[in-house]
Amino acid sequence: MTMKLDRLGVIGGGAWGTAMAQVIASDGSDVLLWAREPEVVAAINEGHSNPIFLPVLPLSERIRATGDLADLSDCDALVVVVPAQFLGAVLAQLPRRDVPLVLCAKGIEAGTRRLMSEVAADVAPGAPIAVLSGPTFAHEVAAGRPTAITLACADEAVGLALAERLRRPGFRPYLSQDVVGAEIGGAVKNVLAIACGVVEGAGLGQNARAALISRGFAEMTRFGLARGARAETLAGLSGLGDLVLTCSSISSRNFSLGKGLGEGVPAAELLRDRRTVAEGAATAPVLAEAAREAGVDMPIVDAVCALLVGEATVDAVVADLLARPLKQEGA
Ligand SMILES: NC(=O)c1ccc[n+]([C@@H]2O[C@H](COP(=O)([O-])OP(=O)(O)OC[C@H]3O[C@@H](n4cnc5c(N)ncnc54)[C@H](O)[C@@H]3O)[C@@H](O)[C@H]2O)c1
Numbered sequence: 465m466t467m468k469l470d471r472l473g474v475i476g477g478g479a480w481g482t483a484m485a486q487v488i489a490s491d492g493s494d495v496l497l498w499a500r501e502p503e504v505v506a507a508i509n510e511g512h513s514n515p516i517f518l519p520v521l522p523l524s525e526r527i528r529a530t531g532d533l534a535d536l537s538d539c540d541a542l543v544v545v546v547p548a549q550f551l552g553a554v555l556a557q558l559p560r561r562d563v564p565l566v567l568c569a570k571g572i573e574a575g576t577r578r579l580m581s582e583v584a585a586d587v588a589p590g591a592p593i594a595v596l597s598g599p600t601f602a603h604e605v606a607a608g609r610p611t612a613i614t615l616a617c618a619d620e621a622v623g624l625a626l627a628e629r630l631r632r633p634g635f636r637p638y639l640s641q642d643v644v645g646a647e648i649g650g651a652v653k654n655v656l657a658i659a660c661g662v663v664e665g666a667g668l669g670q671n672a673r674a675a676l677i678s679r680g681f682a683e684m685t686r687f688g689l690a691r692g693a694r695a696e697t698l699a700g701l702s703g704l705g706d707l708v709l710t711c712s713s714i715s716s717r718n719f720s721l722g723k724g725l726g727e728g729v730p731a732a733e734l735l736r737d738r739r740t741v742a743e744g745a746a747t748a749p750v751l752a753e754a755a756r757e758a759g760v761d762m763p764i765v766d767a768v769c770a771l772l773v774g775e776a777t778v779d780a781v782v783a784d785l786l787a788r789p790l791k792q793e794g795a
């Protein structure tokens with residue numbers, strides 16, 4: 465039986481939701497996007513643009529926006545792009561919760577420590593769940609620049625149907641059945657991108673950044689394996705691929721937050737009044753808790769937590785990281 469995926473909806477009118485709507489519309493498909501902000505709805509419908517969250521280019525006229533989630537009730541599948549900390553609340557308002565949900569947020573829910581697929585399974589137990597995650601800056605994807613991404617779904621047939629529906633000449637999903645692995649890569653890399661930004665802001669050098677990417681990947685792998693992820697997923701687009709992207713570019717909001725910390729600006733000041741999301745700031749403490757609970761050592765993640773709450777200086781966390789007892793590289 466082929467799956468009906470004619471009408472796609474996007475939930476979330478931030479940069480990535482807008483870029484995903486642009487991807488969907490790029491083959492002439494109509495797409496309905498729910499945005500929380502009335503001014504985003506108006507700008508998309510009236511000006512075919514999103515000057516607040518993706519001010520780079522004109523959007524397809526095939527994208528229509530709404531502020532009412534009920535309008536998405538006849539969609540065959542929903543691409544869900546609200547930030548991690550709001551996913552549960554928004555899904556709970558969906559008019560129907562039985563169509564496939566393609567989850568795009570990269571984070572872990574504070575308080576509950578749930579991955580996004582766990583949040584969705586709790587709120588929408590009847591919905592097939594997929595995770596779409598990888599090295600994908602929204603402005604590049606929206607402009608049609610070549611991009612590869614992981615689409616993970618436990619049900620291989622559903623995953624394939626979604627990937628066929630979403631693929632475009634410049635947008636290539638790779639299939640996986642490892643939902644947890646795809647989610648953990650995206651959530652952990654955001655925290656490590658903050659650390660790499662600190663390296664940049666504090667002028668610690670290229671060697672330090674390469675060390676941080678390698679040892680950060682070791683932390684991601686330890687945590688992922690402890691949570692049942694597959695090593696090849698963590699080494700793929702949604703893990704190492706996205707880690708390399710966000711640890712090397714000021715286009716990353718997480719990297720740029722870290723750069724500010726490295727320059728000595730307090731986190732509270734950097735996070736105050738911002739409209740865009742730096743998911744790693746919310747995920748860092750909950751990831752550190754989850755790692756402790758799983759008995760997994762994540763010293764770089766702990767260092768980011770200490771910097772975010774202003775408990776330690778950059779000099780102190782760097783000195784502590786370098787002074788840890790010597791160990792085998794693979795341990
Ligand atoms: N921007 C990218 O390049 C990119 C790429 C891949 C994945 N992602 C992920 O997509 C998710 C969304 O990021 P983004 O870049 O689209 O966001 P953004 O920073 O561009 O915009 C912020 C979003 O948060 C929403 N928001 C704020 N308060 C809210 C609330 N109380 N309830 C519901 N929504 C609220 C806003 O409506 C807006 O859609 C994040 O998890 C991010 O990691 C982003």
Ligand SMILES: O=P(O)(O)OC[C@H](O)CO
Pocket residue numbers: 570598599600601602654657706709710715716717718719741742743
């Ligand atoms: O700007 P960031 O740090 O949220 O990164 C955006 C995407 O996750 C890159 O894949």
